[in-house]
Amino acid sequence: MNRNDVTEKIITVKVSKGLKWEDVAAKVGLSKEWVTAGCLGQMTFDAAQAKTLGAIFGLNEEEQKWLQVVPYKGSLTTAVPTDPLIYRWYEIVNVYGTTIKELIHEEFGDGIMSAIDFKMDITREADPKGDRVNVLLSGKFLPYKTY
Template identity: 45%
Template sequence: MLSKHEAAEAVRQAKVKTGVTWAQLAEAVGKPLAWTTAALLGQHPMGKDEAATAAALLELGDDAALAFQLQPSRGALDAAVPVDPTIYRLYEVVQVYGPTIKELIHEQCGDGIMSAINFRLDVRRVPDPAGDRVVITLDGKYLPYQW
């Protein structure tokens, strides 16, 4: 049987081989784009039917479908500071704006945090005359600290 990590690598290769997009996979399994992408990269467990659908579309076997159903060990970084340029820029955003985000959450909502469990993510490209922009929406449930 494949591990979730091995299955994720198989997905990346199969996407190139088949030409299937993340959006097509999400539509086929009936889940949001960001969730489907994260699941196929090993960060969420898929249901049996979702896993079978994704594996079939990617022309992967039963081992991949089984791996898609495994409970993950969440977290995808191999080092504390990421070296991939795209992931590093997000790390940089948190380094620069993290304290601001924290202050604004506390001022607007009170003493608490944004959930990463009850959470939605959206990534989209927006045309702009000065150069296209990337809009990332992090939408997490507010969880107040309870003392």
């Protein structure tokens, strides 16, 4: 058994029961972004969270323990994603990558925007020309220091 087995079980149960990530997240008491990432095998739950998820998805004790083990992260199966929705994000990094780099350095100097001390918020913006997906990414700036 490994974390991947648990992830597959969660997804299978979700489909057969017709659950929504937003409701799962509400029961766990955290954002839908973080909880979904965790259920998809990218984040680590604590014991109480694992128990809640165990009740929702019918996970036994051993499966709940796997949710508390730090997983080997990375949800893409190829270096360049093939799924159109995920590819669009890769395209944004490809087309705008140097722009993002230039503007963050112009404002903050040398360093990076953290992908660890990081949060994400996905919302719908109503728009008569077609609703929009708005995604707010927020990461702490971490400067390179001299030594």
